[in-house]
Amino acid sequence: MGSVTLLNVIVDELKLETGDTTKDGLFTISPVACVGCCSLAPVIMINEETYGGLTPPEGPQDPQGLSRRSKAN
Secondary structure (H helix, E strand, O other): OOHHHHHHHHHHHHOOOOOOEOOOOOOEOOOOOOOOOHHHOOOEEEOOEEEOOOOOOHHHHHHHHHHHHHHHO
16 A cells, blocks of 8 residues: 555545644644655654554554544643
């Protein structure tokens, strides 16, 4: 699976378009060309943490779980 597929899964799960931010302000979808982790691709970055080697089942679950964790901090 590539980055475009992962992006589509996350956009569908969060019900956002590229460049949009969730109503609670926790997530903004911002595709970038490079984050310097080709060996982990496809990756997402949330705050300063990088999550790599993602597959479609992990894509939608990660933002949900990370959202709950972000609210706790």
